[in-house]
Amino acid sequence: MKSQSSIEFLILLGILSLIFSILINYPGGYLFYSDKLKIENQYKDICNQVKEEIENALEIGPFYNRTFYLPPGNYNVSINNYEIKVIYSNGEKICFIPANVSSNLKKGKNTIIYNESGLFIW
Numbered sequence: 001m002k003s004q005s006s007i008e009f010l011i012l013l014g015i016l017s018l019i020f021s022i023l024i025n026y027p028g029g030y031l032f033y034s035d036k037l038k039i040e041n042q043y044k045d046i047c048n049q050v051k052e053e054i055e056n057a058l059e060i061g062p063f064y065n066r067t068f069y070l071p072p073g074n075y076n077v078s079i080n081n082y083e084i085k086v087i088y089s090n091g092e093k094i095c096f097i098p099a100n101v102s103s104n105l106k107k108g109k110n111t112i113i114y115n116e117s118g119l120f121i122w
Contacts, residue, residue, distance in 0.1 A: 051096075054097050057113075070105060079121065
């Protein structure tokens, strides 16, 4: 009788250990996913910032001149064929714009000018 209760105790201890290890590891996966979402949202915000600058220039009209700044980081921003591409190490984010502009933006200071000749960003 004593040996049977010790075997049952070991089985119960094994099952509880398995459940405990699953519960410990589950939040780690969530934290990794959460960090990945934060990084993706950061680059999506950069894409939206450039998109809003272009839309503001088109909405205000000719004689628009504004300087905007992009944050430092490990990414590249290019504008071509009605789309903005923010390319970073784990992928890319794309935003669509209502104007056909071609430019490669740099981190830091960028200038957008809309005049009689068209829309220019450098």
